[in-house]
Amino acid sequence: MKKVASERIGWTGISCILLLCGLSIGILVGDAETSQVPPRDFNPPAPPVSRPEKGAGKVYESLTDRAFWGAPPPMPHRFTKEWDAENCLQCHANKNDIVKRQQAISPVPHAQLSQCQQCHVRAVDPDAPLFTLSNFVGLGYPGKGSRATPGAPPTIPHQTFMREHCLSCHGSSGEQRIETPHPYRSQCRQCHVSQIDREYSRFGLR
Amino acid sequence: MKIARREFITQAALAAASGVLLGQQPKLIGDEAIGLDGLTWQKAPCRFCGTGCGVLVGVMDGRVVAVQGDLENPVNKGLLCAKGYHAGVAMYGKDRLTTPQIRKGGTLVDVSWDEAIDRIAQEIMTRPDTFAVYGSGQWTIPEGFSVMKFMKGGLGNNHVDPNARLCMASAVVGMLTTYGVDEPSGCYDDFDVCDTVILWGNNMAEMHPVLWSRIVDRRLKGEKVEIVDLGTRRTRTTQEADHYIEFIPQGDLAIANGICHLLLEEGGLDTEWVDANCNVRQGRDGTGAPMTWEAYRQWLKTYTPEYVERVSGVSPKKLRLLASRFADPEKKVLSLWCMGMNQHTRGTWINNLVYNVHFISGKFGKPGSTAFSLTGQPSACGTCREVGTLGHALPGGRVVANETHRAQCEDLWNIPKGRIGAKPGHHAVAMFEALQKGDLTGMWVQVTNPAHTMPNLKSLTSRMQDRFVVVSDVYPTVTTDLATVVLPSAMWVEKNGVYGNSERRTQQWFKMVDPPGEARDDVWQVIAVARRLYELGHGGMRNRQGGFLFEFRDEKGESIDAWKWEVFKKTNIDRMLYEEYRPFTQMKHKDVAPYDTLANARGLRWPVVQTREGQWKETPRRFVAGEDPFVAPDRDVDFYWGKQKDHRATIWARPYEAPPEVPDKDFPFWLCTGRVLEHWHSGTMTRRVPQLHRAMPKAYIELNPADAAEMNIATGTPVKVVSRRGEMILPVWLNGRSVPAKGSVFVPFFAEESLINHLTLEAYCPLSKEPDYKKCAVRIERVL
Numbered sequence A: 001m002k003k004v005a006s007e008r009i010g011w012t013g014i015s016c017i018l019l020l021c022g023l024s025i026g027i028l029v030g031d032a033e034t035s036q037v038p039p040r041d042f043n044p045p046a047p048p049v050s051r052p053e054k055g056a057g058k059v060y061e062s063l064t065d066r067a068f069w070g071a072p073p074p075m076p077h078r079f080t081k082e083w084d085a086e087n088c089l090q091c092h093a094n095k096n097d098i099v100k101r102q103q104a105i106s107p108v109p110h111a112q113l114s115q116c117q118q119c120h121v122r123a124v125d126p127d128a129p130l131f132t133l134s135n136f137v138g139l140g141y142p143g144k145g146s147r148a149t150p151g152a153p154p155t156i157p158h159q160t161f162m163r164e165h166c167l168s169c170h171g172s173s174g175e176q177r178i179e180t181p182h183p184y185r186s187q188c189r190q191c192h193v194s195q196i197d198r199e200y201s202r203f204g205l206r
Numbered sequence B: 001m002k003i004a005r006r007e008f009i010t011q012a013a014l015a016a017a018s019g020v021l022l023g024q025q026p027k028l029i030g031d032e033a034i035g036l037d038g039l040t041w042q043k044a045p046c047r048f049c050g051t052g053c054g055v056l057v058g059v060m061d062g063r064v065v066a067v068q069g070d071l072e073n074p075v076n077k078g079l080l081c082a083k084g085y086h087a088g089v090a091m092y093g094k095d096r097l098t099t100p101q102i103r104k105g106g107t108l109v110d111v112s113w114d115e116a117i118d119r120i121a122q123e124i125m126t127r128p129d130t131f132a133v134y135g136s137g138q139w140t141i142p143e144g145f146s147v148m149k150f151m152k153g154g155l156g157n158n159h160v161d162p163n164a165r166l167c168m169a170s171a172v173v174g175m176l177t178t179y180g181v182d183e184p185s186g187c188y189d190d191f192d193v194c195d196t197v198i199l200w201g202n203n204m205a206e207m208h209p210v211l212w213s214r215i216v217d218r219r220l221k222g223e224k225v226e227i228v229d230l231g232t233r234r235t236r237t238t239q240e241a242d243h244y245i246e247f248i249p250q251g252d253l254a255i256a257n258g259i260c261h262l263l264l265e266e267g268g269l270d271t272e273w274v275d276a277n278c279n280v281r282q283g284r285d286g287t288g289a290p291m292t293w294e295a296y297r298q299w300l301k302t303y304t305p306e307y308v309e310r311v312s313g314v315s316p317k318k319l320r321l322l323a324s325r326f327a328d329p330e331k332k333v334l335s336l337w338c339m340g341m342n343q344h345t346r347g348t349w350i351n352n353l354v355y356n357v358h359f360i361s362g363k364f365g366k367p368g369s370t371a372f373s374l375t376g377q378p379s380a381c382g383t384c385r386e387v388g389t390l391g392h393a394l395p396g397g398r399v400v401a402n403e404t405h406r407a408q409c410e411d412l413w414n415i416p417k418g419r420i421g422a423k424p425g426h427h428a429v430a431m432f433e434a435l436q437k438g439d440l441t442g443m444w445v446q447v448t449n450p451a452h453t454m455p456n457l458k459s460l461t462s463r464m465q466d467r468f469v470v471v472s473d474v475y476p477t478v479t480t481d482l483a484t485v486v487l488p489s490a491m492w493v494e495k496n497g498v499y500g501n502s503e504r505r506t507q508q509w510f511k512m513v514d515p516p517g518e519a520r521d522d523v524w525q526v527i528a529v530a531r532r533l534y535e536l537g538h539g540g541m542r543n544r545q546g547g548f549l550f551e552f553r554d555e556k557g558e559s560i561d562a563w564k565w566e567v568f569k570k571t572n573i574d575r576m577l578y579e580e581y582r583p584f585t586q587m588k589h590k591d592v593a594p595y596d597t598l599a600n601a602r603g604l605r606w607p608v609v610q611t612r613e614g615q616w617k618e619t620p621r622r623f624v625a626g627e628d629p630f631v632a633p634d635r636d637v638d639f640y641w642g643k644q645k646d647h648r649a650t651i652w653a654r655p656y657e658a659p660p661e662v663p664d665k666d667f668p669f670w671l672c673t674g675r676v677l678e679h680w681h682s683g684t685m686t687r688r689v690p691q692l693h694r695a696m697p698k699a700y701i702e703l704n705p706a707d708a709a710e711m712n713i714a715t716g717t718p719v720k721v722v723s724r725r726g727e728m729i730l731p732v733w734l735n736g737r738s739v740p741a742k743g744s745v746f747v748p749f750f751a752e753e754s755l756i757n758h759l760t761l762e763a764y765c766p767l768s769k770e771p772d773y774k775k776c777a778v779r780i781e782r783v784l
């Protein structure tokens, strides 16, 4: 009970995929005369992630390097471009197909949003010097859900807003505290019900 | 019931086992962790930009441990940007100011609150007329209001101006001259239904990220929304735009007139709307004689597409593209702008001109069709503009120059007649000029960092250390470095507060945690200094009955000694100040909701009026029949504060005028400065968030790749940027987040080790007095 099980998959598989992604794309410069910004597929973006550098393993571990549980994780790798939000989906797509979904790397858990870099800032160098030290102590992981009886499906111990796609965290890739033993089942919330009301003490139940 | 409780405890125990995370390094601390049953979530508006997103602040054991987007807040519906999520982290930088300090023999020395307050009061006693307060659009409403009462109602000294002067003044004067009263007519709901968004020099993707998502993410739902980006720099915003129209700085004046010209000459004029709702006036100066429609049409003839191209660089084809969106009667068109138009030596004019375009095409006051001024700071609207913390103003849209207005305020403040001075105080730039010259001898700076953010720093802030400067802040800044007295302040949810955002939404929050060390609320600091002055016998600190200026009473009528910290801490003085302020808002139909109503709402958009059933009802769109309760029954649109008292707005014939400094042989580049997504203003808070600082650790200069190639400069090359006022060395970033137009460069202003404001120009709009941080001339020199 003292420690939440933290199972991780080997990163080798993912690193291999990423190694293939080391290409860069040219800057998108619109046609000056017509002022038309090239349509999305004008210059099909190459996978946007740069080659993992030395110590990449460490960089990828640093997915947890966020201020508190619930803060948007910083992006632990470089982008080829600073402004290629849609390129993120090359690897992190939340696809409808269950197999593709499982193949995606940390698939986006909130498909209704498109401006990735608005929240996920880059953290290419998690050991870079700080401006000043911080005394902030962040909220920890929410822990495990409860079971009605031994063997019953556990409840979801956290809010599900922005976390609609469970495999993002609980699938075989991504930063999972708990990895589902049955990733082939796609309708998670058929069995695992939400239990979030305790997060709202002032405004009561939602 | 019992079972539920046991279940809950089990949950809490489980949760406790998961531990807490440290700021930078995740660390499980097992059983010592606090159980989640100790976690509470309370609502607040975000600390940072004028969007005013709702957040829920997670507090555990007296500390903020998490922040999440508030699903129930209609502004952001649960989403935040990187700054908002980290607003709580920003409170816990290791070097928080926790003790009052006084400079003695050149160094700041820790002192008691009593000594600091006494020192300030003694100084004001000696030189009350040459003391000024320089405040902020990050002041809460009660903070701004208490300073106004202290200065204008107490000292009888009108030298109060905020940093919002550098930010929103042009938008304010734009609205005052156009329809006679400040604040936009439209609201964020218009963002959800418009067909075309026109961004007038506005990088929304980085500056108002959540509102940007609100527009762009409509596309993911299959809705069509066209985005036209008018700019001088390709940004993240441009990436989502359907059209990018690049123009020469200041060319916006000609573009807006050029659109009006096309609407009149080639179709698109909404005669019915204009006849019902507008008058036309000559616009070189602020007063302007009336103009006939025909004279206006003739006047516009200068702005042919060819002329517009010559001045702004925008081709006739692109100008027609813009005009066609306004001419299309089916299209709902939304114009948005922020600093691009406001920080402009003709900021008031360009604001007027954009309204012209919307009036002439009838695209105003309809769902999805409006001209909407975005605000930079979280309460520039709520505090600076609505409370009126400006040299010439009084709360409630009153002005000091008007005797009746002064009398109204004196009545509401219960102070003797004639207390308020008739002479307007200095505006921001003039205030710092006066301090520089010694005409002002003292200044109290609150919630802002002028030695970092004023333009042309050397000429405006280099003598601050020679004056009596008090700085209330939460971290050491370049301004506290120059201060005589430094007061440690409470930040954000360490105090009660009320903010007002861009869409007239007033949002309240309660104090959630104690400020660190001896840090105390700015409101308390003001009341404490006022009280000390009262004790020293300053007549201005007395009300009509001879009692203390800040007299508060509890339900039983007992006096509350708010100047005593122990009393202040336990009392919601904010609520009392806010309720004292509320009658002022009713003088210009800006009625804000009662405090207790706000406490139970996710903000309400004023005017908020009570229905017959006793409900408090907000107003999404002002001046529009069916939405705004103050619209006359016979009108569809009613500009009830129209300057000509004819219930109409004014179409101003404002000409193109060249900017005061343009690139030449010696200084061939335009310099534009601005913010970045990660950092708030001078970076004092956001740089103390490890995640944000590491994402954007230092300043840089963006060049157009073609210019860089000519000079053989690559990314990372250090270059020297030189203007007529100063110079600095910065690394080059090419094809990075943004690409400035050929012949222009961009430098962010957040970094205190690279103060780009040594180079910027202090020239300002003669009407709004807002300086132009977006254009001056520089040259680039290689240093390696």
Ligand code: SF4
Pocket: B046, B047, B048, B049, B050, B051, B052, B053, B076, B079, B080, B081, B082, B083, B084, B085, B207, B208, B209, B210, B211
């Ligand atoms: S968009 Fe503005 S108000 Fe919203 S979270 Fe970001 S900084 Fe805060």
